[in-house]
Amino acid sequence: MSEKSAGPILEVVGINKSFGPVRVLHDVNFRVYPGQVTALIGDNGAGKTTLVKCITGIYPADSGEFRFEGKPVIIHGPRDAAALGLEVVYQDLALCENLDVVQNLFLGRERLRRGLLDEPSMEAATRETLASLSVRTVKSVRQMVSSLSGGQRQTVAIAKAVLWNSKVVLLDEPTAALGVAQTKQVLDLVRRLAAQGLGVVLISHNMNDVLQVSDRVSAMYLGRVAADVPVTADTRREFLVELITAGRSGDVGITNSEVSE
């Protein structure tokens, strides 16, 4: 999918954020396109998590602008983010293990009929959502989450995020705790989300995952965006590693003078 066919659905322009004397984000620009997987990579402490938390309104940014579907927006907290159609799947997944898949998917937004829980309708919607994501590994939507594998839990958490007609999904290290087969399942799912037209942000440490599923890569280095480049068949793993460890690779990236500013 080319960039020209659609403008960015989410655009972050010139975001600055400091915690006391420590400047964590320097004029960060970040774009998410519909139907594309944008990888956000960077070493520990590069500012990935802070950027995500600024986007979802958990931290207020010091300066800068957020645009959603081309319009400037102000996001005060996760509720505002959810109202726009922006969902985050955190690393700890936030699932209740003592509840089943349906109950988790609809947690906090249960459907009611005559004041009581409308289980059949929620069950049907759960099947529909999982089927639309081509999830083939969950045998029953009434399975307890405690009986699911790590990959299945990740799947459920992602399904929970897309159930609400969300437009942008941010995935924080979705494959960090998974085995080979499960990682593949989740990466396939990430691709399918993009195929459905969602803007997907994949935060990852794993360069193989990034190269496998991403359309674009934003590499962060010491609070700055070192590069925002499309991923092609020629993109090498070493190139990405250099970007996140040194901030530049060849003629792409930031110069040392910029960093010491």
Add this chain to the structure above:
Amino acid sequence: MTSERVSSEAASDFALDSVQHNFRTAVEDFRSRVKSGDLGSLPAILAIVVLVTVFGLARPDSFLTALNFSNFLEQAAAVIVIALAVTFVLLLGDIDLAAGYTAGVSAAVLAIRLQAGWSLPMAVLLSAVVAVSLGLWTGTLVAKLGIPSFVVTLANFLIFQGILLILVKDGGSVRIDNPVITGIVGDNLNPTWSWVVALLGLGAYGAAQLSRRRRSDGATSLALVVARVGLAAVLIVGMVLVLNKNRAFASAASEIRGMPYVIPLVLVIVLILTFVLNRTRYGRHLFAVGGNSEAARRAGINVTRVRLSAFAICGLVAGIGGAFLASRVNSIDPKTGGNDTLLLAVGAAVVGGTSLFGGKGRMVNAVLGGLVLALIPNGLGLVGKAVPFGTVWPFIAVIALFFGLYAVGLLRSRASGASISSEFATRLLTATVFAVGVSTILVRYSDTEIDFSSSGVKFICSGMALLLAASVDAITRRRTA
């Protein structure tokens, strides 16, 4: 219908959801649940069967009588209702050690107001307000301030006891004459009404099962529904048949027949609370907060409010239990709700299979657990003085068998590993010392007479039951984690 299975097997789209739930799947579900360590209320049901068998064999002419049956149900009622109250906060992973005295204080308010000449509705209303207020007080400290519920309710245990002592002077008591209150535990429906109520209840259960089947598009096979309703019918009809027999002493002037009012009353409370837990959004949120409060918070659930309200409901239901306590002895005193009532109530919920760690449990569990913990003192009281280990050899044979199985199990688990570790030696030594020790004690006291009706023995047995249930709970949790 939850179908929990380890799903590492071949995958397909919701394969289990398209399978009709019938006898075979029900049995499979049950087996896989037990295998995964989730015993639910199975231990409580087994305990009831074992206790009834043991006491029935020991004292067939006093334990297995209609009089003792109704007496036992009346003993269990108050503990069960307070256990229902405690279950609400246990689901959150909290605990209420003061629920017994919440019951005591609200019963005292009720009794004092009735004696002061208030009308019944007004006295009940004030008593309910007091019960809810006590719950809100606990809830505020736990939910808003964030003090662990264990500490808050331990303090409340003293505070509420103090309030009760002030309301009812030390050593004093307040009589209750109101026929409605004294009738809760003590009066019976007449035999005809007993049948009417029993059949209505059975009909309602059957209708509920059928409507659930309809709602889920026949996911449960009709045979399974019929079997469930049939089992309920056998239990209910059997109970009414026994309770409708005359259970007065032969020399008594009048007959005593029929179902005690407490039975339908307790069942109605169970029904209402189960409905709240399973069919309302509030109930769902309660489970969610108990399972993972951070996930619940992120899902937009007001965790503080859920906690606070759970404690308020706990207070209210405990207050109802207080009325049951007072009704049984037609008076209240500074010990009402104290003594063993308190711990039996918490114990009943846990023995029934409600988890101490939150997020897992049902209202029916409290009923089953309450029955177990009421059976122990009831049966032991009737057994009275006895030489328990007259023939000591069967017991020792059982211990030897268990020891043998354990040792073989240990050896087999070591069979793959080459060396015998020090851990293995320690375990084997511990088991040996335990087996020999218990056998020695059995032989030493084999001809000693023990008074099983003494409070000491009763307390030890109830405490052991609670410990056993809590360890099952803890082991389950470790296994699933």
